[in-house]
Amino acid sequence: MGAKKKGQKKASLKESQAGLAFVAPAMILLFIFLFIPFLMTLGYSFTNYNILKPDATEFVGLKNFVKLTKDTVFHKSILNTFLFVIMVVPLQMGMGLGLAMLINRKTKGITAYRMAFFAPTVLSLVVVSILWSFIYNPNNGLLNSLLGSVGIGPFKFLNDPHTAMFCIVVLSAWQGCGFQMMVFLSGLQDIPEHLYEAAALDGATRFQQFLHITIPGLKNITTFIALSIVVSAFQLIVQPMMMTGGGPQNSTMTIVYMIYQTGFKYNQTGYGSAMALVFTVMVLLITILQNRLTSAVDEEER
Amino acid sequence: MVKKQTKGQKIRAYLILTVVALLFMFPLVWMIASSFKNDAQIFGDISSIRAFWPTFNKEPFFNYKSVVAKLPLLSSMLHSILYIFVTITLSLIINSMAGYALARIRFPKKKLIMTAILAVMIIPTQTVMLPQFSIIYKLHCTNSYLGLILPALANPMYIYLFRQQFLGIPESIEEAAKLDGAGQLRIFFQLFVPLAKPIYATVTILQFVLMWNDFVWPVMVISDTKKQTVQMALSSLFNIKPVNYGDVMAGLTIVTIPVLVLFLTLQKYYVAGIASTGAKD
Numbered sequence: 001m002g003a004k005k006k007g008q009k010k011a012s013l014k015e016s017q018a019g020l021a022f023v024a025p026a027m028i029l030l031f032i033f034l035f036i037p038f039l040m041t042l043g044y045s046f047t048n049y050n051i052l053k054p055d056a057t058e059f060v061g062l063k064n065f066v067k068l069t070k071d072t073v074f075h076k077s078i079l080n081t082f083l084f085v086i087m088v089v090p091l092q093m094g095m096g097l098g099l100a101m102l103i104n105r106k107t108k109g110i111t112a113y114r115m116a117f118f119a120p121t122v123l124s125l126v127v128v129s130i131l132w133s134f135i136y137n138p139n140n141g142l143l144n145s146l147l148g149s150v151g152i153g154p155f156k157f158l159n160d161p162h163t164a165m166f167c168i169v170v171l172s173a174w175q176g177c178g179f180q181m182m183v184f185l186s187g188l189q190d191i192p193e194h195l196y197e198a199a200a201l202d203g204a205t206r207f208q209q210f211l212h213i214t215i216p217g218l219k220n221i222t223t224f225i226a227l228s229i230v231v232s233a234f235q236l237i238v239q240p241m242m243m244t245g246g247g248p249q250n251s252t253m254t255i256v257y258m259i260y261q262t263g264f265k266y267n268q269t270g271y272g273s274a275m276a277l278v279f280t281v282m283v284l285l286i287t288i289l290q291n292r293l294t295s296a297v298d299e300e301e302r
Numbered sequence: 303m304v305k306k307q308t309k310g311q312k313i314r315a316y317l318i319l320t321v322v323a324l325l326f327m328f329p330l331v332w333m334i335a336s337s338f339k340n341d342a343q344i345f346g347d348i349s350s351i352r353a354f355w356p357t358f359n360k361e362p363f364f365n366y367k368s369v370v371a372k373l374p375l376l377s378s379m380l381h382s383i384l385y386i387f388v389t390i391t392l393s394l395i396i397n398s399m400a401g402y403a404l405a406r407i408r409f410p411k412k413k414l415i416m417t418a419i420l421a422v423m424i425i426p427t428q429t430v431m432l433p434q435f436s437i438i439y440k441l442h443c444t445n446s447y448l449g450l451i452l453p454a455l456a457n458p459m460y461i462y463l464f465r466q467q468f469l470g471i472p473e474s475i476e477e478a479a480k481l482d483g484a485g486q487l488r489i490f491f492q493l494f495v496p497l498a499k500p501i502y503a504t505v506t507i508l509q510f511v512l513m514w515n516d517f518v519w520p521v522m523v524i525s526d527t528k529k530q531t532v533q534m535a536l537s538s539l540f541n542i543k544p545v546n547y548g549d550v551m552a553g554l555t556i557v558t559i560p561v562l563v564l565f566l567t568l569q570k571y572y573v574a575g576i577a578s579t580g581a582k583d
Contacts, residue, residue, distance in 0.1 A: 018486035019409025026400035027415065029456035033434060034422050040433035051436055099326075102319060107312065115569070116323045119330065122561045124515030126533045127554045130540045131329050134547065142332060145349035174326070182573055235428055238517050242537065256428045263432040264522055272432050280429040287424060 041280070044273035051269050064274035074275065077253045078282075083165055084172075084254065085233045092173040092229055093222070096180025101214075103181070104188045114185075121178035129242035132171040133158070136243075158244055161251035168239045168252060176232075180225050187221035188214070223294045227287065234283055255279050328354065337365050337551040344547050365552035369539065374528070375553060378535040379560065385447040386513045389454050390506055396455055398502065401464025402490050406476070423458040435522050449523040450531070454513060460505050467501040468494060503571035507564060511572075514561050532557055 045064055049057045068074055099117050103110055120128070135142045136157040147153040158164045191213065199209050237256040240246050246253035246261075259279065263272020331354045336344045338356040347353045361367075370376055403409065404416055434453055435444075443449035471494065479489050495502070520531040530538070539553050565572060 015407055015486070016409040019403045019407035019412065022399040022403035022407065022486070022490075023409075023415060025396045026456040026461060027418075029396065029452075030419070030422055030458065032437070033453040033456070034425060034430060034458075037430035037433035037437065038422075038425055040436070041429055044433065051439060099322070102322060105315065107315060110319075113319050113323055115566075116327055118569075118573075119327070119562070122511055122565045123330075123558055124517065124533055124536075124561075126515070126517050126536050127558055130536070130550060131333055131554060133540075134550075135329060135332075140345055140348065142348055142353060146353070149349040174329075231426070235426060237428075241518070242540070259428060259431065260518060260522075264435065269432050269436065276429050276432060280426060283426050283429075284424065 041273045041276050044270050045277045047270045048268075049270040049273070050267050052267050057270075060270070064271050067271065068274055068278065073250055073253060074255075074258060076250050077255050077258045080165060080250075080252060081234060081236065081254045081256075084169060084236055085230055087166065087169040088172055088233050089226060089229050091169060092177045093180060093225060095173055095177040096225065097184050097218075099177065099181040100184035100188055104185055114181075117181055118178035120175045123175065125175070125238035126242060128171060128175045129239050132167075133243050136167055158252075159248060161247075161249045164244055164248060164252050168236075168243065172233075172236070172239060176229070180229070183221060183225055184218065187218045191217040223290070227290050230286060230290070231283060234279075234286075255282075333551050333554055336547060337555045338362055339548060340364075341547050344551075363552075365548040366556065368546075369549040369553045369556070372542075372549065373535055373539055373553070374530070375532070375535050375539075375556060378530050378532045379557070381447070381529065382514060382532040383560070385450055386510060388447075389451045389513060390509050392451075393455050393457065393460065393509060394502055394505060397457055397460040397505070398464045398495070398498070399490065400456075400461045401466075402468050402494060404461070405465045405468035406494075407486060419458045419461055423462065431519070431522070438523060444523055445526050445529065446523075447529070450513075450520060453519075454509070457509075460509070463501060463505060464498070467498050471497055500571055500574065503568055504574055507568045507572045510564055511561055 046059060046061060047057050048060050048063075103114050103117065138144060138154060138156045138159050141157070143157070144154040147155070156163065157167050195213050195217075196209055199213060204212070235256050236254045237260060240252040240254055240257050241260075244252045246257055255275065256279065259272050259275045262268050262275060335354050335356040338358060339347070340359070343357050343359075344353075347355075347357070400419075404412065404419075438444055438449040438452070441448075441452075443452065475493055475497070476489050479493060484492075515533065516531075517533045517537070520534055524530060524534065527538075536553055536557050539550055
């Protein structure tokens with residue numbers, strides 16, 4: 001981190017007061033709406049707290065967590081969430097990198113193409129979910145109609161427990177990959193042109209250049225992108241909420257959707273908080289694991 | 303590349319770009335094209351390339367008129383714009399002042415505060431969603447825009463972005479002002495805010511897109527249909543059975559216009575924001 005120490009002079013009283021006054025509003029708000037709720041999640045998960053019956057709250061020890069180990073729908077939701085992450089991360093990264101390489105040129109009108117690829121990322125997930133529900137509609141949807149006209153299908157898409165999650169993966173990658181395209185693009189533009197020129201003079205093919213110049217040049221950015229997709233993919237909720245209700249046969253039920261349903265819809269705040277805690281631990285573990293892995297790779301290369 | 307591309311290579315590049323762009327844009331093109339058709343036309347065209355071509359009827363915007371008549375879509379858009387405007391105005395002040403102090407002012411416990419901000423940045427929103435709701439409930443802010451505004455004011459990510467921006471401004475800027483005896487508040491607003499305009503634009507558009515598109519939290523906080531946010535109104539349109547495709551397509555298009563306009567005007571800053579959150583460290 002780049003907190004440079006500037007000057008050895010001690011802060012004056014006036015300056016200290018100003019500094020504290022400047023950070024105070026943000027700190028107070030973060031304390032009330034982020035830090036305290038975080039502690040409350042911890043606390044609630046050991047109680048049977050119900051927001052409508054706060055007086056009946058009791059400490060129940062590990063009961064919620066024991067219940068979680070037997071809750072098959074929750075297990076399914078964990079599995080589904082991991083399945084989603086495993087499918088969406090490579091797809092979205094690949095699409096982002098592919099698009100970035102396509103638009104990394106200085107031809108006329110390239111901005112228009114860049115905007116076109118970026119446009120889906122400003123759409124809301126509600127808009128995207130509704131639109132793709134129409135596209136995936138098995139009876140008279142766009143996809144089955146178009147495929148049918150060339151003799152393929154029909155497919156059940158979201159109505160088939162085997163394909164429903166994959167359908168959500170596709171639209172999620174489509175909606176999100178514009179971001180990754182932009183980040184990859186800024187990475188591509190940071191790679192010095194002369195590296196490619198030298199390689200070309202040495203007779204390296206396009207593919208070799210990609211393998212030995214582009215990929216290493218994007219290493220840091222790739223790590224960042226992977227982590228950000230993983231973390232946001234873990235939070236999947238709107239698409240199943242709008243498109244499938246978690247079905248068919250719970251095949252698109254995700255952890256966050258379950259937290260929402262249990263804690264908010266059914267008012268089992270205590271039990272929902274226990275789920276939220278498990279979710280948090282998983283996200284943190286993945287963040288730490290990914291940091292470890294990347295720093296290990298860094299060291300190997302040194 | 304040093305050597306000029308040949309004409310053939312150029313054409314090939316455009317061809318590939320165009321094909322990919324068409325494949326990529328088909329859902330949006332279908333959405334906009336269908337928003338001008340009635341349901342019979344939509345389903346008549348659906349299995350051919352004509353699905354992506356609008357049909358202009360006598361009154362081309364009939365779907366738009368009917369969806370606005372059926373749903374309080376315009377008023378929910380207005381409400382959303384208003385509460386988001388209030389949030390962003392306050393958020394810019396609160397987060398940029400914190401970011402400025404962390405970058406440029408010496409005060410006790412600064413390191414600890416910075417560490418705390420970096421730490422809370424990792425907490426996923428979903429972890430705190432239920433207790434946040436019970437706090438809002440206890441503050442009697444459910445069914446009120448306050449319930450949407452309050453938790454969105456302070457944001458560790460934005461504080462970090464502002465801090466990075468203010469760190470990059472040369473020290474000589476404030477030295478003269480300090481010698482003149484100017485207070486921190488004046489130095490901040492008169493010298494630093496104008497120099498950091500791009501990051502204000504970046505945070506504005508990041509937060510606008512985030513809040514305009516937010517769905518789960520408004521569903522939890524707002525239950526009065528008159529106070530529905532724009533995404534809630536849209537989802538209720540989808541839940542009216544039987545679904546009228548033309549209406550829904552027009553609704554989807556209307557709701558997308560404000561973000562698209564803001565994005566097209568501020569896209570430089572949006573892209574800079576994405577790149578700067580990605581490229582640093």
